[in-house]
Amino acid sequence: xxxxxxxxxxxxLFIPGNQPRKLDKAxxxxxxxxxxxLEDSVPMDEKEVARxxxxxxxxxxxxxxxxxxxRVNSLATGFxxxxxxxxxxxxxxxxxxxxxxDGNSVKDIAKVLSGLEKDAQLEVGHTxxxxxxxxxRAVINAYEIASASPRVIGVAxxxxxxxxxxxxxxxxxxxxxxxARSATVVAAHAAGVTAxxxxxxxxxxxxxxxxxxxxxxxxxFQGRFAIHPSQIDVIKAAYAPSQEQIDQAQRVVxxxxxxxxxxxxxxxxxxxxxxVPVVERARKILQLAEIAKLEGK
Numbered sequence: 001x002x003x004x005x006x007x008x009x010x011x012x013l014f015i016p017g018n019q020p021r022k023l024d025k026a027x028x029x030x031x032x033x034x035x036x037x038l039e040d041s042v043p044m045d046e047k048e049v050a051r052x053x054x055x056x057x058x059x060x061x062x063x064x065x066x067x068x069x070x071r072v073n074s075l076a077t078g079f080x081x082x083x084x085x086x087x088x089x090x091x092x093x094x095x096x097x098x099x100x101x102d103g104n105s106v107k108d109i110a111k112v113l114s115g116l117e118k119d120a121q122l123e124v125g126h127t128x129x130x131x132x133x134x135x136x137r138a139v140i141n142a143y144e145i146a147s148a149s150p151r152v153i154g155v156a157x158x159x160x161x162x163x164x165x166x167x168x169x170x171x172x173x174x175x176x177x178x179x180a181r182s183a184t185v186v187a188a189h190a191a192g193v194t195a196x197x198x199x200x201x202x203x204x205x206x207x208x209x210x211x212x213x214x215x216x217x218x219x220x221f222q223g224r225f226a227i228h229p230s231q232i233d234v235i236k237a238a239y240a241p242s243q244e245q246i247d248q249a250q251r252v253v254x255x256x257x258x259x260x261x262x263x264x265x266x267x268x269x270x271x272x273x274x275x276v277p278v279v280e281r282a283r284k285i286l287q288l289a290e291i292a293k294l295e296g297k
Contacts (some may be wrong), residue, residue, distance in 0.1 A: 008288065009033055009154060009194050010223040010239040011232050012069065012130075016041040017050035023057045026064075031232045033067040035225065038083050039074070039098050047079055051086040062091035069130055074099035081112060088116040094128030094153065099161065102141045106131065106148035113151065125151060130196065133184045134158035135165040142187035154194035156225065157184040160201075172202075185220040197221040203228035213238030241285045249282035249289075256282075 013031040015022050017038045026034055036057060042050045054070055061068055072083035072095050080097070087095060097109060106129065113127045129151045133142050139162070146155045159177045163170040170176070181198070188195035197216045200209045209231055213224060217239050224235045241249070252269060256279040259267035266275040 008223070008240070009067070009196070011226055011235040012196070012223065013226045013229065013232060014041065014071075014199070017054040017070070018042050018046040020053060020057075023053070023061075025229070026057075026061060029229050029232065031066065031226060032223070032236070033069050033093070034061060035096055036061075036068065036070040036087075038079075038087075039071050047073070048082075051083060055086045055089070058087060058089060058091040067093040069094050069096045069128075071096035071098065075105055075108065080109070084112060084116055088113065088122070088127055089120050090122060092127065094130060094151070096130040096132070096156070098132040098158070099134050099138075100131045100145050101135060101137050103144040103148035106145055106152065110149045110151050127151065128153045130154040130156060130194075132156050132158045132161075133180070133187075134161035136162070139180045139183050142183050143190055146187045146191035146193050152191070152193055154196050154223075155184060155188045155191075156196035157181050157198045159198040181216075182219065189220055194223060195221045197224040199225045199227045200231065201227065203231060206230065206234050209234050210238060241289045245285050246289045249285040252279055252282040253286065 009032050011031040012033040012035050013026075013029060014035045014037050015026055017036050023036070036054045038047065038050050038054060058068055058070070068091055070083075070087040070092060072087065073079035074097065076099065084095065095113075100106060109129065114124045117124050117126055129149065131145055131152060131154070133139055133145065133155055134157075138145060142155065146152055157177075157180065159174070159181075160170060162177060162180050166176075168176050174181075177198075185195040197213070200212055202208055213235060216224065221239070223239050226232050226235055252274055255267050255269050256274050259265075259274070266273060268274060
């Protein structure tokens with residue numbers, strides 16, 4: 001399954017790669033993507049078991065039509081090549097890679113993927129990348145990372161590892177990660193890739209998740225990783241255009257196009273100025289709504 005740039009990635013569900021029971025439950029779920037995890041959720045002595053299990057379930061989950069992005073271990077662990085060798089096959093849209101530090105690391109990963117794609121008789125470039133910004137160094141290099149390869153279709157901020165790297169406390173208010181979050185989302189938009197928000201670990205607090213997602217979307221994040229199936233619908237709703245936003249966007253485009261026909265470069269609606277930047281934002285909302293409609297959401 002190839003990944004078109006027009007596909008949405010609002011909700012991505014983590015599933016531990018060494019737990020077949022949880023993988024079996026995936027067939028009844030509808031996130032935008034499954035992230036079959038070989039990294040943080042898998043103990044060191046379970047890595048090989050997880051590789052075999054994930055490789056098996058890639059073949060099974062392909063039939064769901066949901067995008068698959070296995071998350072592999074970072075370059076620094078020494079596990080990455082074996083992980084990639086196990087998962088690079090026709091069923092995946094791409095891979096998610098943690099703890100990226102700079103653009104050269106991305107280029108090294110891309111070269112490895114090219115070789116593995118040839119071995120798997122895949123078109124070179126088939127396997128896309130979602131990269132995690134999780135350290136101080138990565139935040140400084142965020143744009144370099146996001147623009148390092150045409151394979152990159154998204155970057156994700158990882159607050160837990162970032163605060164660990166900074167030796168600071170992770171709080172529910174999130175002030176300590178405000179700069180890093182903003183740097184990540186700006187870099188993503190500058191590079192033209194999807195900006196993905198850090199997971200919300202209080203998985204039973206769905207109202208808290210909803211509020212956090214709304215604030216996140218207001219910063220420019222376009223999706224988020226779920227760590228529990230109950231989070232999927234909340235995340236989808238928060239990052240996809242609401243019907244109210246769609247209706248307003250249609251009104252904005254209509255009055256602007258009428259103004260253009262009358263030789264004007266701007267107009268007003270409900271007491272607000274409608275000019276080119278405003279109508280371009282409205283058209284983006286309508287484009288996202290059309291993508292969601294085409295994907296059957």
